[in-house]
Amino acid sequence: MSGDLSPIDKAKFVAARRAADMVEDGMRVGLGTGSTSAWLVRCLGEMVREEGLRMTGVPTSARTAQLALEVGLEVVTLEQARWLDLTIDGADEFDPDLNLIKGGGGALLQEKIVAAASDRMVVIADVAKEVARLGAFPLPIEVIPFGWPATQMLVEETLISMDVMGRTSTLRMNGPLPYVTDEGNHILDLHLTRIGHPRQLALVLNQIPGVVENGLFIDICDTVVIGYGDGRVEVRDINEGTVETDRIDFVETENLFGDLGD
Ligand code: 5RP
Numbered sequence: 001m002s003g004d005l006s007p008i009d010k011a012k013f014v015a016a017r018r019a020a021d022m023v024e025d026g027m028r029v030g031l032g033t034g035s036t037s038a039w040l041v042r043c044l045g046e047m048v049r050e051e052g053l054r055m056t057g058v059p060t061s062a063r064t065a066q067l068a069l070e071v072g073l074e075v076v077t078l079e080q081a082r083w084l085d086l087t088i089d090g091a092d093e094f095d096p097d098l099n100l101i102k103g104g105g106g107a108l109l110q111e112k113i114v115a116a117a118s119d120r121m122v123v124i125a126d127v128a129k130e131v132a133r134l135g136a137f138p139l140p141i142e143v144i145p146f147g148w149p150a151t152q153m154l155v156e157e158t159l160i161s162m163d164v165m166g167r168t169s170t171l172r173m174n175g176p177l178p179y180v181t182d183e184g185n186h187i188l189d190l191h192l193t194r195i196g197h198p199r200q201l202a203l204v205l206n207q208i209p210g211v212v213e214n215g216l217f218i219d220i221c222d223t224v225v226i227g228y229g230d231g232r233v234e235v236r237d238i239n240e241g242t243v244e245t246d247r248i249d250f251v252e253t254e255n256l257f258g259d260l261g262d
Helices: 007-020 034-052 064-070 107-117 149-157 198-205
Strands: 027-031 054-058 086-089 121-126 139-143 167-170 186-191 211-212 223-227 232-237 244-246
Touching: 007 034, 007 086, 007 121, 007 223, 027 034, 034 054, 034 086, 034 107, 034 121, 054 064, 086 107, 107 149, 107 211, 107 232, 139 149, 149 186, 149 198, 149 211, 198 211
Parallel strands: 027 054, 027 086, 086 121, 121 223
Antiparallel strands: 139 186, 139 211, 167 186, 223 232, 232 244
């Protein structure tokens, strides 16, 4: 069945499979959101069922919580766990300093809180997510619904003085209605094309009334596991300055490849 997967899906799977091996017995683990994180959750479910791994998961979205429960993981809230050993999550872009754009799946607020409450954050990504400079992927920011058009105007006005190439923004939609996050907020996607100073932009955006959080993850990610469609994986650690390569077999199991949805 893995033969049915696209090269991108294979790349996502092998990154997730490699990162799942970083989870040790007894760990409290933040579980990301998105298609790559869904592979991770399935891999962890299999390790719990087949290998007796004991771990507790803190999901970063209702979607991830549902999948985690379906595959048999023990799930608690961040309030219950308080602090985490490790968070593993996907990303929309990562740069050479392992700064990230996240929020393509609309879960950036919970994802950032969970990652920041972890001893270590590991990003799992297919190789297409690697960029020299952040910004081609539209930067999501989570905004309070109250007065969101005014917040959008302030954001666009603020972008004039920022080192970015594009300055338009769009309200993310879910069919005919604005998209609503798990925290009841909306998302503005900023079409910046190129972000010159991500750290400065992240700080400035969060000063604007109505902005809850932005999708720039600066100095949060420690390690990236990059997956390739042919089964290769590369593990880069920014603190250790190490790069390891590995290869993952596509072990076909009904459980992992039977349900290919997010
Ligand atoms: C969700 C995210 C995801 O991690 C990001 O969008 C990557 O998704 P995928 O693994 O499906 O490519 O930030 O808010």
